[in-house]
Amino acid sequence: xxxxxxxxxxxxxHTHYRRFDRADRLLHGSLMFSFLGLAFTGLPLLFSHxxxxxxxxxxxxxxxxxxxxxRVCAVVMITVFTIHLSRISRRLFGQKDLGMxxxxxxxxxxxxxxxxxxxxxxxxxxxxPQPSFDHFTYWEKFDYWAVFWGMGIIGGSGLVLWFPEAxxxxxxxxxxxxxxxxxxxxxxxxxxxxxxxxxxxxHLRPEKFPMDSVIFTGRVxxxxxxxxRPDEYERLQRTGRIDELxxxxxxxxxxxxxxxxxxxxxxxxxxxxxxILFAVLN
Amino acid sequence: MMRLLLHACHVxxxxxxxxxxxxAAPQKPAAPKPPTNDDCLACHSDAGAVRADGRSVAxxxxxxxxxxxxxxxxxxxxxxADLATLAEFPHAEKLAxxxxxxxxxxxxxxxxxxxxxxxxxxxxxxxxxxCADCHGSHDIKPSADPASRTHHARLLxxxxxxxxxxxxxxxxxxxxxxxxxxxxxxIHGKALIKSxxxxxxTCSDCHGSHDIRRKSDPASKVFRNTIPGTCSxxxxxxxxxxxxxxxxxxxxxxxxxxxxxxxxxxxxxxRRSDVEGWKLEVIKECGTCHEHSLETYxxxxxxxxxxxxxxxxxxCADCHGAHDVFPKADPRSTVSDAKRVATCQQCHEGATPSxxxxxxxxxxxxxxxxxxxxxxxxxxxxxxxxxxxxxxxHTALWLGRGMQQKAAGQWRRRKDDDSTEDGE
Numbered sequence: 001x002x003x004x005x006x007x008x009x010x011x012x013x014h015t016h017y018r019r020f021d022r023a024d025r026l027l028h029g030s031l032m033f034s035f036l037g038l039a040f041t042g043l044p045l046l047f048s049h050x051x052x053x054x055x056x057x058x059x060x061x062x063x064x065x066x067x068x069x070x071r072v073c074a075v076v077m078i079t080v081f082t083i084h085l086s087r088i089s090r091r092l093f094g095q096k097d098l099g100m101x102x103x104x105x106x107x108x109x110x111x112x113x114x115x116x117x118x119x120x121x122x123x124x125x126x127x128x129p130q131p132s133f134d135h136f137t138y139w140e141k142f143d144y145w146a147v148f149w150g151m152g153i154i155g156g157s158g159l160v161l162w163f164p165e166a167x168x169x170x171x172x173x174x175x176x177x178x179x180x181x182x183x184x185x186x187x188x189x190x191x192x193x194x195x196x197x198x199x200x201x202x203h204l205r206p207e208k209f210p211m212d213s214v215i216f217t218g219r220v221x222x223x224x225x226x227x228x229r230p231d232e233y234e235r236l237q238r239t240g241r242i243d244e245l246x247x248x249x250x251x252x253x254x255x256x257x258x259x260x261x262x263x264x265x266x267x268x269x270x271x272x273x274x275x276i277l278f279a280v281l282n
Numbered sequence: 283m284m285r286l287l288l289h290a291c292h293v294x295x296x297x298x299x300x301x302x303x304x305x306a307a308p309q310k311p312a313a314p315k316p317p318t319n320d321d322c323l324a325c326h327s328d329a330g331a332v333r334a335d336g337r338s339v340a341x342x343x344x345x346x347x348x349x350x351x352x353x354x355x356x357x358x359x360x361x362x363a364d365l366a367t368l369a370e371f372p373h374a375e376k377l378a379x380x381x382x383x384x385x386x387x388x389x390x391x392x393x394x395x396x397x398x399x400x401x402x403x404x405x406x407x408x409x410x411x412x413c414a415d416c417h418g419s420h421d422i423k424p425s426a427d428p429a430s431r432t433h434h435a436r437l438l439x440x441x442x443x444x445x446x447x448x449x450x451x452x453x454x455x456x457x458x459x460x461x462x463x464x465x466x467x468x469i470h471g472k473a474l475i476k477s478x479x480x481x482x483x484t485c486s487d488c489h490g491s492h493d494i495r496r497k498s499d500p501a502s503k504v505f506r507n508t509i510p511g512t513c514s515x516x517x518x519x520x521x522x523x524x525x526x527x528x529x530x531x532x533x534x535x536x537x538x539x540x541x542x543x544x545x546x547x548x549x550x551x552x553r554r555s556d557v558e559g560w561k562l563e564v565i566k567e568c569g570t571c572h573e574h575s576l577e578t579y580x581x582x583x584x585x586x587x588x589x590x591x592x593x594x595x596x597x598c599a600d601c602h603g604a605h606d607v608f609p610k611a612d613p614r615s616t617v618s619d620a621k622r623v624a625t626c627q628q629c630h631e632g633a634t635p636s637x638x639x640x641x642x643x644x645x646x647x648x649x650x651x652x653x654x655x656x657x658x659x660x661x662x663x664x665x666x667x668x669x670x671x672x673x674x675x676h677t678a679l680w681l682g683r684g685m686q687q688k689a690a691g692q693w694r695r696r697k698d699d700d701s702t703e704d705g706e
Binding site: 044045046048049053054057058062120121123124126139164165166168169171173176177178180185186188192193196197205206207 | 589658669677685688
């Protein structure tokens with residue numbers, strides 16, 4: 001989520017450029033596993049009429065222990081969200097990095113995202129050339145804001161449902177009905193989106209298949225930078241910042257770990273999608 | 283004690299009848315002297331006495347002697363009345379059936395109105411029980427005697443000779459099936475068999491003894507709307523609560539729909555109401571009539587957890603009561619405006635009137651009842667539909683284009699580079 005370069009001079013024989021720093025990668029990793037935990041312990045409730053839901057609940061040691069795991073994962077995710085919020089506010093207010101509000105390094109949707117999306121879709125159907133992208137593409141921004149919004153909505157409604165007696169002091173009881181619906185539907189949206197569309201955008205699309213390790217290693221190859229984000233590459237060269245991002249390949253074990261973590265998430269995620277589809281089509 | 287007295291009366295009655303019969307006999311002019319018990323036993327006490335077809339016709343004198351009829355001094359011909367006037371012995375193999383009604387008029391009259399007699403009469407279903415099938419023949423003991431087939435503790439086995447025998451159930455076309463097995467595992471069965479409780483009901487407590495009628499017969503003790511009365515002959519307190527409730531008062535008016543005891547508790551396999559399985563099952567039972575309430579309940583955390591098979595959260599009776607269910611508008615109702623907070627507090631200790639504004643049966647499609655929920659649900663529906671349709675299409679198109687590109691080999695070069703540069 002940040003394009004910050006670590007301190008360091010020119011790397012002569014670099015093969016990679018840094019894209020995500022260590023904190024981003026750790027936060028994403030924690031997010032991934034808490035998300036899987038939340039999905040697997042929460043969806044049985046949403047699909048409680050399905051046989052697999054009861055099996056899954058039993059697997060987690062009953063609804064009480066599944067609920068406990070769900071809350072532990074929720075605390076992890078809320079912590080991730082809080083750390084992320086504090087990191088971006090430090091960048092914004094501490095370092096006065098206004099570039100994160102607008103411009104090529106910003107996550108904020110901008111007119112060029114719309115035009116890039118249109119151009120991308122035109123390319124899908126053969127009506128135009130493949131567009132070039134800068135640091136964040138429109139689908140990456142959508143993924144980010146979907147998760148951002150999701151964490152607020154699901155996290156908020158989840159807390160209401162976790163402590164209804166306390167929230168009843170500030171909310172009328174019918175808000176628990178709304179929290180129940182919102183929590184469940186948003187969760188369905190999040191699970192459905194992450195386990196299909198995000199997986200496809202990030203890993204499963206033919207260019208990246210079977211997976212893109214960038215979120216685990218934090219680095220992209222020089223070629224990837226040149227071909228996928230020519231705008232960013234050109235901009236960084238122009239401003240002379242490209243050398244700050246140059247780096248060698250990540251250690252072998254990082255690739256391995258990423259492959260295992262990513263593979264696990266994909267397998268379990270697709271399993272979950274399968275169960276949901278089974279329930280919906282039934 | 284009552285039973286013992288009753289049987290003493292029977293014995294006296296039987297004696298009186300036999301005396302009067304004995305007196306009546308000599309009045310007929312040409313009638314020969316009826317055979318005495320000793321005359322009969324001269325042949326029948328031989329343990330090996332058989333008919334032509336090999337079936338035993340032996341009567342053990344000591345068994346008969348210990349039976350209520352033997353003790354009462356009844357003569358063989360008191361029951362086998364067609365032999366009283368017979369001159370020649372040995373008699374023919376085929377005898378008229380013993381006429382129990384001669385003495386036990388009331389019991390037999392009751393029996394005649396019952397399902398067993400009906401089955402024998404109407405369908406010629408001889409698998410159905412007659413007097414001897416339950417009471418025995420020469421060895422009949424008063425039902426107060428623990429050795430009697432009809433003793434409270436043994437009656438289940440007696441009924442079970444047919445109602446617990448798959449072969450007879452099939453042959454006799456007994457629709458309800460093996461009820462004795464069900465009953466053995468029920469709370470009543472366990473109390474009766476395992477705990478040996480004399481107050482635990484056995485078959486006859488609910489069905490009657492002689493006038494056992496079909497449950498479809500309005501005169502039956504187990505006729506639908508009579509069942510609460512039958513059950514409350516023991517469960518008196520619950521009966522009082524029930525008759526006052528919305529269900530009980532409807533049944534009292536003859537409603538064929540309002541639930542009676544057996545709708546929730548079943549008939550033969552009644553279980554403890556505090557076991558998890560039962561608490562979960564009974565939810566569906568409420569749902570057979572309160573269909574929509576069950577649907578909306580399933581949308582809540584309570585309903586979801588119980589659907590998963592855990593009974594720790596609230597189910598119907600936890601909020602509405604079990605036997606004392608009243609409509610919400612009735613101030614006696616546990617979900618009435620006056621009592622609702624206290625009802626929530628049973629589990630949610632800190633519940634307040636604001637907390638109790640939660641709708642445990644909220645319907646996201648009902649704009650009148652849950653307006654905010656309605657609009658929220660509509661919004662969520664549109665959001666999901668919008669996101670999945672747009673990105674579904676986006677992904678499908680991208681996949682198509684990507685595959686095409688890959689087939690054309692345009693990415694192969696980069697992938698090769700990738701693998702070497704990744705050090706893999």
